[in-house]
Amino acid sequence: MINVQGLTKTYGATRAVDDLTFEVKPGMVTGFLGPNGAGKSTTMRMMLGLDNPTSGTATINGRPYRELTDPLRQVGALLDAKWVHPNRSARSHLRWMAAASGVPVSRVDQVLEDVGLTAVAGKKAGGFSLGMSQRLGLAGALLGDPGVLLFDEPVNGLDPEGIVWIRKFMRALATQGRTVLVSSHLLTEMSLTADHLVVIGQGRLMADCSVKEFTSQAQRIVTVRSPQLPQLHTALVAQGLAPAPAADGSSAMTVPDVTTDQIGEIAAANSIVLHELSGSTASLEEVFMALTASSVQYSGAKNTAPGSGAPTNFPGGQQ
């Protein structure tokens, strides 16, 4: 597993990564989500010992990367798919990697098959499409059969078929019990790929929750219509909810911070007839934007707002 504690990286006046603390657990895909420039690549580089933290630690299986014995067998990473010698064939690139790290050469044909590159294994990597390069990068990451895998924006530039393939591939790796961390700025893509999300904005932790919890935020406002509106209003208020008349002046109410299930059950318990019960259609992007916007807001008032140093508690107000 991966453990990040108080991880911080500054470049001059820029706090690229700002006091991040989170864990990445095995057996699931964790999406590392944030807009461009949020600090995802910098964090991953520190996890892999390619950059030194200004403060804090990042450990893999309990140790900093540079202290791992046989790191290729513990961690595999895909940071830059074009990191290959253009005149080397896919097979010789992987053989070179295997030889450099003491991995048996027999693994090379296995990983080529795993990523579907057997037919082009003898072709020069310089002529590969982006999708094929990504597959070769994945093959390299898998060479040492590691339990921990880090992928930085692996779907960038891929066609829909390539995206579906890579999504299934990452899920299969997690199902085998591996720890899989995958970064992206594409929220919808992550909601389809990941089980858990770590969301950052301006280097700071904004959310650390399951995809299910995150997506439930997209339905936080429920609209309910009933011929017994006053009774329903009383019943909802009695449960600590805050119904409000619908903005369009119809015989409907909107209720924040609640699920359609909860309202349906309260209505049933009070024998109230419902004519409509629907969650709002706020998109995941809107939830994401709201989170990111709050990071911008907090950073401006960093030293004055109470609790501004803490990550947004997410999902907010659900419990």
Ligand SMILES: Nc1ncnc2c1ncn2[C@@H]1O[C@H](COP(=O)(O)OP(=O)(O)OP(=O)(O)O)[C@@H](O)[C@H]1O
């Ligand atoms: N070597 C560096 N020197 C100076 N600033 C840097 C350096 N590397 C990153 N930064 C800055 O740190 C911040 C975070 O960058 P980072 O690349 O980690 O973000 P990211 O979330 O991976 O974004 P992207 O998806 O655009 O790569 C940005 O403001 C970036 O300009």
